Amino acid sequence: MHESHERGLEDGGFAATQMLDLNPVQARQELSHLRAGLADSQARHKDTALLLERLSGQNATLRSHLRDAESAQAQGFKESPMNREGLRNISNTFHDHDAFRTSRAQKPPLPSDFQTPRRTASSTPSSAGRKVTVGMAGATEIHALRHRVWELERNLENEKRRNALLKRHLDQSSCSENKNCKVKEITAERKLLADAETEAKALAQASSLMFLEEVRRHAPARELAAQASLAGQLQQELCQEIEAVRLLHREEMRLANSEQALQRRATKLQEELVLSQAASASCQSSLQAAQTATGEHEAFSALLRSECRQAEASLQHSREEEQIRRSCLQPKSCLQIQSRACPVLACRSRTTSSVLKEQAEYLMAHATFSADRARWQAHFERSMAEAAQNYHAEVLAVRSNLLESEEEASKASRTLAEQLAHLKNEVEPVKTKLEEVSAENSMLIREGHRLQEQLVESLMEASRGGDRLLASWERCNSASQEIACLKQEVAQAREDLAEVSEALAEEQAQASDLRCRMRESGLMPPLVGAGPMPALTQTIPEICAADGCWSQPQAFADGAAMLSASTSDRPPRRPDGNVKEEKAVCVTGMQ
Structure with a gap:
């Protein structure tokens, strides 16, 4: 069971690889090649069918002549057990051939591997053995x-x-x-x-x-x-x-x-x-x-x-x-x-x-300085209360100090304005830098969107390529199925051709056997010299008329007498219907 499962997996993998590997052009070429082989095999099958029809017509004429001879023998002579036995052997031959044809028709067709069409209709045992060995290899x-x-x-x-x-x-x-x-x-x-x-x-x-x-x-x-x-x-x-x-x-x-x-x-x-x-x-x-x-x-x-x-x-x-x-x-x-x-x-x-x-x-240093100055002014006021005589001089000193403080305040305001301008100048490049960074950020965002769009386009292209690959895979699958059907048809045609060739060989053997018996019985002249084979289009009466066996009306009576004499001396027919031994007996009797 495990081996069968592995074999199935191998066959499935092989079929899948074949379906994947088939090119539409190669599939069409293989299909045309198989169709040509099938047409050739069908033509050869038609030729063999026509040949079989001709041989069956000739065998029918021979059977009619045999029935005429049997009727003439029944009318002219008294039937003996030996004569009945000889006629029964001849009829058994035809019945065995009909049974063989019915068994071949009822037998189911055997599966066979695909092979290239051959031109030969039949083969010798040595070539068949070579074919079997080559097929096994x-x-x-x-x-x-x-x-x-x-x-x-x-x-x-x-x-x-x-x-x-x-x-x-x-x-x-x-x-x-x-x-x-x-x-x-x-x-x-x-x-x-x-x-x-x-x-x-x-x-x-x-x-x-x-x-x-x-x-x-x-x-x-x-x-x-x-x-x-x-x-x-x-x-x-x-x-x-x-x-x-x-x-x-x-x-x-x-x-x-x-x-x-x-x-x-x-x-x-x-x-x-x-x-x-x-x-x-x-x-x-x-x-x-x-x-x-x-x-x-x-x-x-x-x-x-x-x-x-x-x-x-x-x-x-x-x-x-x-x-x-x-x-x-x-x-x-x-x-x-x-x-x-x-x-x-x-x-x-x-x-x-x-x-x-x-x-x-x-600012902290200035605050400490102002605090010290306030304490000094308080001490100065207390000293003013103590010494009123120095009031005017002290007022002048206070005025001068106030002027100095105003100048210092104006200087401080100027320094603050300068610092403010300096800070503004420093903030402006920061703002410009921020604007540049924001512009670069927007540019990067746009670049990212563009890359995303390119990625989406590439993914869509890949999906379209996958769809095309699936469509080609389906076409290859359909082409492989058609090729498999054609292979089955070619195999069936080969089987039919083999059956036709076997039936043709059997018909030829039976015809030769029937000719031998008719020559033994005197219905046909014996083979005196080696001459050319008669054409397939000639009928048995024409062949016999050309040989001169139908010129005398008494040939049927003489043939019946010789048939009774020969069948009395011949051994009974073997049940397997071996035609070669009967042919050998006919040849020895003719010699």
Whole structure:
């Protein structure tokens, strides 16, 4: 049962490979060849049928002559047991021939393998033996080749399963690594953003409080309002700068993630290219092995060509994937330039933060100085209360101090305006850089959409190619089915031809036996000399008239007497109907 199952698998694999390998042109050529062979066999079958009809007509004339002789013998002579036995032998011969023909007609046709049409109608025993040996050798060789093809298909299926498992394992590992990396990057980014926000908020609050306290102590209401508005504007610009830095950091992280994804995609494409090259190498090795094994058989050359085409298709697919990978790796230079430009922006943000820290230290020093000056003014007022005589001089000194403080305040306002302009100048390139980064981001997004469209188009083209392959496979399947039907018809025609040849040989043997008996009985003249064989179109009366056996009316009586005398001396007919021994007896009797 296991052997039969393996044989069925081998036959199925062989049929599948044949269906896959059949080219429409080759299928048409094979179909025309088979149709020509079938027409030739049908023509030869018609010729043999006509020959059989002619021989049956001649045998019918011989049977009619024999019946006439039997009737003449019954009328002219008294039937003896020996005469009845001889006539019974002749009738048994015809009855055995009819039974043989009915048994051959009732026997079911035997399955036979497809062979090329032959021109010979019958063959000798030696040629038949050679054909049997050649057929057995061809069958064994075909069986070995089918087993080899089945082994190659099984190895190919195992390789495909192994490649699928490796791809699945790589995909799972890459997905897990990507998830872990994304989680780590997100947590680190959140921590950095939280730290930056807290530091910026604390610094802004401290600087605003110190500046407001200093301004309230030394400036009037209008100046305080103007300075408060300036401080609010500075705070807003600082918040905008912090937000810009945050967006820039996010954009940098996104670009880094996209670059890593592109690198992983490139490595994956390289691995797929290596796997496809390995698969193509294995296919080429199997193709070479199959070529060496089936070099002398034209039936398996189509299979090897199909394997070559599959290997070329896999190589073409790998080349297309390599082109896609190269097109995906083109934006890598832009990403490197952006990654180089990001540290410059970080350095600028650090310089701005250092400037802000220095400004805060300056404000703290100015606050301490103002506090000391307030204490000195209190001591001076107390001294004014104590010494009224120096009031005028002290008033002049206070006026001079106020003028100096006004000059210092104007200087401080000028420095603040300069710092504000400097901050604006620093924020403008950051804004332009952000605009450039956003433009590059949009360009990358458009490039990604374009690549996705190209991938979709390539997938659609691959699906259309698969549909065309399925349609060609169906056409090949239908052509193989037609060829199988034609093979069955040719085999049936060959069986019919063999049966016709056997029936023809049997008819010829019976006709020769009947002629021998008729010559023995005197109905036909004996063979005196070797002359030419009569044509198939001549009838028995014409042949006998040409020989001169029908010229005398008394030939029937003489033939009946000789038939009775010969049958009394002949041994009884064997039940197996051996015609050769009867022919030998006829020849010895004639001699």
